[in-house]
Amino acid sequence: MKTKQSLTFKLGGQLEINRLGYGGMQLTGTGVFGDVADRENAKKVLQKAVEQGVNFIDTAEAYGPKTNEVLIADALYPYKKDVVIATKGGFERPGPGQWIANGTPAFIRENIEGSLKRLKVDTIDLWQLHRFDPKVPVEETLAPVVEAVKAGKIRYVGLSEVNITQIEQAEKILPIVSVQNLYNLGNRQWEEVVDYTAKRNMAFIPWYPLASGPDKLADKINKIAAKHGAVTSQIALAWLLKRSANILLIPGTKSLEHLKENMAAANIELSEEEFTELSK
Numbered sequence: 001m002k003t004k005q006s007l008t009f010k011l012g013g014q015l016e017i018n019r020l021g022y023g024g025m026q027l028t029g030t031g032v033f034g035d036v037a038d039r040e041n042a043k044k045v046l047q048k049a050v051e052q053g054v055n056f057i058d059t060a061e062a063y064g065p066k067t068n069e070v071l072i073a074d075a076l077y078p079y080k081k082d083v084v085i086a087t088k089g090g091f092e093r094p095g096p097g098q099w100i101a102n103g104t105p106a107f108i109r110e111n112i113e114g115s116l117k118r119l120k121v122d123t124i125d126l127w128q129l130h131r132f133d134p135k136v137p138v139e140e141t142l143a144p145v146v147e148a149v150k151a152g153k154i155r156y157v158g159l160s161e162v163n164i165t166q167i168e169q170a171e172k173i174l175p176i177v178s179v180q181n182l183y184n185l186g187n188r189q190w191e192e193v194v195d196y197t198a199k200r201n202m203a204f205i206p207w208y209p210l211a212s213g214p215d216k217l218a219d220k221i222n223k224i225a226a227k228h229g230a231v232t233s234q235i236a237l238a239w240l241l242k243r244s245a246n247i248l249l250i251p252g253t254k255s256l257e258h259l260k261e262n263m264a265a266a267n268i269e270l271s272e273e274e275f276t277e278l279s280k
């Protein structure tokens, strides 16, 4: 008998999380700057996500900046047992749509201490370096992270938007349990990183997971979606779930309706033929 695909993954080989998580970035103002317009609705979306089984929520110091972490704590603290909040540090936000990597140790230390306070936790379950800063050697950037791990302020460490050489550089400094890169049905530039992380039992967390362009894929997706009684966004998520067992999904939405749709993607298991067809 065919076994069903696993819908959980053990982060760091230990923390069991549901592969269908939630990304908090959409719950901010325009250009990922300032607070979200409808804060009460945003809190409801976060609470509903946890109610429906989400136990992995992605955020960052840079979302808002800071407002997204505060919102998550306002909506979910005290956290339900087993809820993992993953945050990031290392980006300055001078204005809407502006992102400047800052990997100086002082900034990274300030980010970590700030995230602990805003999220109201003693330990950050997963802290991710948002970007490598080309102006600062990664050994320097990660020095305060090593200290925070030793002090029990961070449990696991991950990276974002990195190639294999950068993952290997970081691994010389401390253990890495996850990589968060842009990857989806329509954009597969990081195939080799997906395979590398799978081999090393690291989580791969694709950002912008709902994208399914280019248009040339639309016909194929529509046919397969109709067979499953599903919508395009669900097929995009189902394709990622099938792509590799170490992929954790963090689709983001401000809408309770979309949240429900995204959660239901966990019930769609593509056949080998459908997966191959979509992957061409």
Ligand SMILES: NC(=O)c1ccc[n+]([C@@H]2O[C@H](COP(=O)([O-])OP(=O)(O)OC[C@H]3O[C@@H](n4cnc5c(N)ncnc54)[C@H](OP(=O)(O)O)[C@@H]3O)[C@@H](O)[C@H]2O)c1
Binding pocket: 022, 023, 024, 025, 026, 058, 059, 130, 160, 161, 180, 181, 206, 207, 208, 209, 210, 211, 233, 250, 251, 252, 253, 254, 255, 257, 258, 259, 261, 262
């Ligand atoms: N590491 C990085 O550098 C990085 C960069 C970007 C994002 N991220 C993380 O990745 C998470 C996800 O990325 P993302 O927000 O860019 O992309 P996404 O989750 O793939 O897409 C979000 C967009 O899709 C819409 N949407 C959500 N569910 C839908 C549905 N069922 N049907 C139709 N539209 C739907 C949302 O609008 P509605 O609100 O109207 O639903 C929103 O415009 C973020 O929250 C963040 O945590 C990380």
